[in-house]
Amino acid sequence: TNRLLYAAPEIGQIRNLTREHKYGGGEGNEKNKCIVSCNDTKGIIKLKLVNGDYFQRITITVPDEYPQEPIDIQFGSSSFPYQVSTLYYNQVREIARKLSLGISAENAVRSSNPANTDAVKPTEKKCEPAPIRLTSDYIRGLKHDVNFLKQAKELEQVNSSYSKILHKYDHSTEARRRARRELKKLTRQEAEAEREREEEEWKIIERQQLKDAAGDGNQNGPKRSIRVCVEFLMAEYVFKMSKVRCPTTGEIVFPKDPELLEKYYKTNSKKRPIRASCGCWYKHEELDKFLTEPPFGAACPNSDCIGVKVFHKDWPSDVKQLEKQWAMKKAREREISEIADFLGASAFAAD
Ligand SMILES: [Zn+2]
Known part of the structure; x- marks a missing residue:
């Protein structure tokens, strides 16, 4: 099979x-x-x-x-x-x-x-599984149509079969009249049933459309x-990986050589690609910069991106906390430069 x-x-x-x-x-x-x-x-x-x-x-x-x-x-x-x-x-x-x-x-x-x-x-x-009831209804409908056509053909034959040798109709005038009457009745009934079937089908389609409009997309x-x-x-x-560019620098994120990429991850390299919450790939160092430097809580700058606020589970997502960290980092830098001023540039120029 x-x-x-x-x-x-x-x-x-x-x-x-x-x-x-x-x-x-x-x-x-x-x-x-x-x-x-x-x-x-x-x-x-x-x-x-x-x-x-x-x-x-x-x-x-x-x-x-x-x-x-x-x-x-x-x-x-x-x-x-x-x-x-x-x-x-x-x-x-x-x-x-x-x-x-x-x-x-x-x-x-x-x-x-x-x-x-x-x-x-x-x-x-x-x-719900696909409406199988409709399918069997459809087959029943087909059988019904075939029966109707068979009966109609038989009645038509009773009415019209003519012997060329005897130069007369095969059936009596009475029998032919009965057949014609029967056929007419049958056709009328058939038209009536057809209309009912159509109406039934429309009701089903209408119900379906109403459900679709209600729209949890599940009905089909x-x-x-x-x-x-x-x-x-x-x-x-x-197919996309070779073209992925870092949203902040525009650099290609994935190296051409898979072994080099493997090495980036094994050594926790700053160049290793990392996927942010929005689905975009950043180089690790770039995402680090983006998330830990102001403006905090910024949207992804990638033009193809859905443009939501970027976060990643490896970095704090609390903007207050990030601001505090940033302030502390800046304060430390200021302290170092003040000490440098105090000691004089020569002391630092030495190393
Ligand atoms: Zn993005």
Whole structure:
């Protein structure tokens, strides 16, 4: 059995993504690759996203009841340090979970941004499975239509079948008249039933629209998540990293060489990239400056950023505390320069 049958359209879309200008086809994107391999019988999609010397392997397991049931996403080997990959692993799994709850792709991606995790409260209730009742109604309707057509055809034949050899109708005038009357009645009944069915359908659509307008986005049932998740990992993670610039200095944050990046993290280098609450990557020393020097509590200066106040769990978020620290630092600097003045510049010039 092909367990990827329901995922097939999205697998096709994934294969085509790297042909799009912004992912693989455009200038500066030549090093982006997405290698896809599928195992139909196991229901597994394996991906390798490549950007220059960086890569990330991903395994997506598609359940038989997809999209009613959520997919499982696992990260395999990668040249990104875990300090980077873990963030995207958690984020993409959150997106998949939200889509399976019926939250729209746009909201699922937006609310997975670390800065927004509290801003958008998803409705956690598991939504109703797709309305199967409608489907069986539809089939019953089709059967009914076929029956109607069969009966109508039979009656029409009773009325009109004519023998060319005998030069007369096959059925008596009486029988033909009865058939015509029957057909007329049947058509009228059919038109009536059709109108009722239409009205019923409109009521369902209307109810649906009202629910949609009420808008927790949950009513349309679980959303497909494979393409959204893969596109997220391309656009926000693997394909983006080589272009990420520090919001305060405009410098490229991630070195071209994955080993150098690994070294930055191992040695706690000031150059190691660190992701702030808004989702932007800073060089550690730059985020330190941004958070510990005035103006305190400033919004992220990145023009692509949602522009919220930047914080990070490794720094105090209390503005008062930051101001105090800053005042103390300045006071210390003043003291040192006063001592320097007192001792005379020559004493310091010596070292
Ligand atoms: Zn930002």
